[in-house]
Amino acid sequence: xxxxxxxxxxxxxxxxxxxxxxxxxxxxxxxxxxxxxxxxxxxxxxxxxxxxxxxxxxxxxxxxxxxxxxxxxxxxxxxxxxxxxxxxxxxxxxxxxxxxxxxxxxxxxxxxxxxxxxxxxxxxxxxxxxxxxxxxxxxxxxxxxxxxxxxxxxxxxxxxxx
Numbered sequence: 001x002x003x004x005x006x007x008x009x010x011x012x013x014x015x016x017x018x019x020x021x022x023x024x025x026x027x028x029x030x031x032x033x034x035x036x037x038x039x040x041x042x043x044x045x046x047x048x049x050x051x052x053x054x055x056x057x058x059x060x061x062x063x064x065x066x067x068x069x070x071x072x073x074x075x076x077x078x079x080x081x082x083x084x085x086x087x088x089x090x091x092x093x094x095x096x097x098x099x100x101x102x103x104x105x106x107x108x109x110x111x112x113x114x115x116x117x118x119x120x121x122x123x124x125x126x127x128x129x130x131x132x133x134x135x136x137x138x139x140x141x142x143x144x145x146x147x148x149x150x151x152x153x154x155x156x157x158x159x160x161x162x
Contacts, residue, residue, distance in 0.1 A: 086142035096129030
């Protein structure tokens with residue numbers, strides 16, 4: 001009986017360890033499939049304008065979700081957009097690529113009441129088609145450059161106000 005209990009404990013521990021390792025690897029892959037950049041602080045009106053002008057009009061994304069109705073946090077999430085593979089993604093054997101962007105803005109000072117200035121966070125995400133399945137995998141250097149271009153363009157627009 002003691003031997004049976006020991007076997008059950010060992011098998012359970014192995015299953016638990018394998019499960020945790022898998023989910024940890026999945027979380028790491030998801031983290032590495034993101035490009036993050038803090039943008040300049042900007043007013044609510046500037047962020048609303050640039051989210052539309054940069055993400056929709058210039059880069060062709062569509063908003064899946066927007067939260068802009070309160071004086072608190074702003075949030076813009078685009079839908080996944082099919083984009084051409086970069087040469088380094090193609091070399092890795094992927095068959096397709098999709099990207100999306102998450103833009104969040106938080107008041108710089110919540111204690112002073114309604115904030116006029118918001119800190120802006122840009123997050124670009126990629127998923128790649130591998131053997132018929134979309135996968136969140138570590139981002140290639142060329143894909144990072146793609147998101148860096150968008151983030152820097154938006155940053156310049158927020159800085160200048162034009």
